[in-house]
Amino acid sequence: MDETLLALVAKYDRPGPRYTSYPTAPEWRDDFGPADYAGALAAAAAAEQAPLALYVHIPFCEERCTFCGCNVVVTRKRETADAYLDRLEREIDLVAAALGRRRLVTQLHWGGGTPNYLDEPRLRRLMAMLRARFALDPAAEIALEIDPVVASPQQVRLLRELGFNRISLGVQDLDWTVLQAVNRRQPEALTRLIYTACREAGFAGVNLDLIYGLPHQRPENFGETVRKIIDLQPDRVALFSYAHVPWLKKHQQALDAATLPDAATKFRIFHGARARFLAAGYVQIGMDHFARPGDELAAALRERRVHRNFMGYTVLPADDLVAFGITAISAVAGRFAQNEPRLARYYRALDAGELPTVKGYELDADDRLRAHVISTLMCNFDLRFAEVEARFGIDFRATFAAELAELAAARDDGLIELADGTLRATDTGRLFIRNICMPFDAHLRRRRAAGDADAAPRFSRTV
Numbered sequence: 001m002d003e004t005l006l007a008l009v010a011k012y013d014r015p016g017p018r019y020t021s022y023p024t025a026p027e028w029r030d031d032f033g034p035a036d037y038a039g040a041l042a043a044a045a046a047a048e049q050a051p052l053a054l055y056v057h058i059p060f061c062e063e064r065c066t067f068c069g070c071n072v073v074v075t076r077k078r079e080t081a082d083a084y085l086d087r088l089e090r091e092i093d094l095v096a097a098a099l100g101r102r103r104l105v106t107q108l109h110w111g112g113g114t115p116n117y118l119d120e121p122r123l124r125r126l127m128a129m130l131r132a133r134f135a136l137d138p139a140a141e142i143a144l145e146i147d148p149v150v151a152s153p154q155q156v157r158l159l160r161e162l163g164f165n166r167i168s169l170g171v172q173d174l175d176w177t178v179l180q181a182v183n184r185r186q187p188e189a190l191t192r193l194i195y196t197a198c199r200e201a202g203f204a205g206v207n208l209d210l211i212y213g214l215p216h217q218r219p220e221n222f223g224e225t226v227r228k229i230i231d232l233q234p235d236r237v238a239l240f241s242y243a244h245v246p247w248l249k250k251h252q253q254a255l256d257a258a259t260l261p262d263a264a265t266k267f268r269i270f271h272g273a274r275a276r277f278l279a280a281g282y283v284q285i286g287m288d289h290f291a292r293p294g295d296e297l298a299a300a301l302r303e304r305r306v307h308r309n310f311m312g313y314t315v316l317p318a319d320d321l322v323a324f325g326i327t328a329i330s331a332v333a334g335r336f337a338q339n340e341p342r343l344a345r346y347y348r349a350l351d352a353g354e355l356p357t358v359k360g361y362e363l364d365a366d367d368r369l370r371a372h373v374i375s376t377l378m379c380n381f382d383l384r385f386a387e388v389e390a391r392f393g394i395d396f397r398a399t400f401a402a403e404l405a406e407l408a409a410a411r412d413d414g415l416i417e418l419a420d421g422t423l424r425a426t427d428t429g430r431l432f433i434r435n436i437c438m439p440f441d442a443h444l445r446r447r448r449a450a451g452d453a454d455a456a457p458r459f460s461r462t463v
């Protein structure tokens, strides 16, 4: 990797949002509550035929991986999940009632935690409760995340029988030293066994999740992991950056910081892995995903049809995403609504017959415009001014004069090209796409102008 690129990393690697939403979560308001979310659902109910996306959060894990940023409930007692499923059912009932006749679902995603922590009767129960209240489109994308450590080939076959057609396996790395350092007892043979079972069960799409920036990772050993992963030929790979934020996630303090790769090494790891995937024919989707050329995401990128929501990248845009379970985030009728993260309080709200919403945000016209700009850049790496102008009735260059001026440095550094009414991230610029989006973030700009020293450290580093 050349010195110019390393100099760019040194210049652009700073705290910044990942833009899974705009405005980002720190902007959301604590005074947004159940009544506000109920209002959003009532507004969404009017579009009876419009498709919905559903997300269900299952927070349980048998053990905690020390890198994990998720809000998980660690227990080996499977029956603990029954009380949770009881409350999920109440929440689904409340939301389905508020949605009236709007029931068509084109995307269903179970995430966690570990969705396959649930055993057979509990998996069947959860799927049945969803199917009883919603109409799953025959072509719906029905996906879940699984932890191979608690999976079995038999369970994988059951998941297909329940209707899942996409599956995502948490792998992180295949190197045993790395896995041990993060408390993940997942031998390579087990990952291969479960991956093969997914293929044999006929899943339409198999995704593998990897993480770079973990203890003991170096370009050489992670490169070997990537070589083996490419041999397996997954349809998609997510290559996430480990965000070391021990001041936010206390359990990350258990990681020995001295074994973490420094910023330059971490970047080399990512860059080397990316080069291997591209050389093997994979197409980069957004910041950190790769898809085989025949995968529908790769085709969608060519046609600028990639979308992104809290569940990841998709080709099936649904106007409203309705989420269930602790910490779950819904995006409905121009509002974000987040559920209570603490189990006991989540239970208490639902036992009282209330939606468990604890914070949220209602987007105004400026937020919607900027959300579209940022999401288009994050998904498709380019932005056509005329398309934004037609959609929002604005003059792009006049509206974003300050933002374009701020991006002059990125253009000089070769990260973007501005020509023919299009802002395009270059190949190098794709590595810094979060930095390219940040000038369009009016909330971040406002915080910085107000001297909010805390504006940046809320986020992980951009590279």
Ligand code: SF4
Binding pocket: 060, 061, 063, 064, 065, 068, 069, 070, 072, 112, 113, 114, 147, 170
């Ligand atoms: S990485 Fe997955 S299995 Fe590990 S603690 Fe987080 S959610 Fe649980």
